[in-house]
Amino acid sequence: MSQSPTSLSPTADAWRRLRRNPIAVVCGIYIVLLLVAALGANLFTRYAYDFQDTQRYLNNPSPPDANHWLGTDALGRDVFSRLLFGARVSLGVTAVVVVIEALIGITLGLFAGYRGGKTDLYLMRLTDIMFAFPDLLLAILLSAIVRSGSEALPGWLSLGTLFFALGVVGWPSMARLVRGQTLALREKEFIEAARATGVPERDILLRHLLPNLSGPIIVQVTQDVAAVVLAEATLSFLGLGVQPPFPSWGRMIQDALPFKESQPLLLIVPSLTLGLT
Secondary structure (H helix, E strand, C coil): CCCHHCCCCHHHHHHHHHHHHHHHHHHHHHHHHHHHHCCCCCCCCHHHCCCCCCCCCCCCCCCCCCCCCCCEECCEEHHHHHHHHHHHHHHHHHHHHHHHHHHHHHHHHHHHHCCCCHHHHHHHHHHHHHHHCCHHHHHHHHHHHHHCCCCCCCCHHHHHHHHHHHHHHHCCCHHHHHHHHHHCCCHHHHHHHHHCCCCHHHHHHHHHHHHHCHHHHHHHHHHHHHHHHHHHHHHHCCCCCCCCCCCHHHHHHHHHHCCCCCHHHHHHHHHHHHCCC
């Protein structure tokens, strides 16, 4: 006899709901395939992301053929390889930035909501100041400041600059969400009981409040992931993100613009991948 929905565990109920939503299933399959392609990029292509085919004419992209499934770009580099390695870079940057945002936002939101008073006042005014600036414009400003005085940064340093710029501007939404939820939870009976029995503040925050905030935090993180993917591509498109020779979908789109009429596939492929993701 099958279990009724009310008798299912939260995980089993979530899986049941997922299976009944074909759009969610298709999207989930796409994300899994994208992760596999990004992590196993070396296995799915025989070309490195910076390999230049000397048999191709430079400054003249070539169409797809048996050796290059999506053709080559103006420097003779395989587009399919750069697309896969670009996924690794884009998703890797996104993962690190979202972790930075979550750590800052959750920490500040917990302290502001639980302690209240001046702590809450000062931290929320800081959050309001951050909200006063458009996220992307502030990220561009920070990235430009870090890069000022240097014509080109090493690849690892360009990624570090990207982590810093996007991580600094992305935490206010998480902080405000966690603070609001904490304000509601701190008045609950189980928190009052923990305080009355002398449970240290750190344990109350980490063992009582934080687990009860996991649902809203997960929802916010999934929204942040999409925003960071787009922000990273935008900064790379403007030349302020991932620097050559590392591939990025935004950089690939920018490099393809001069050839949008002669070789439209060069522009369509990274744009479509970014849009779907």
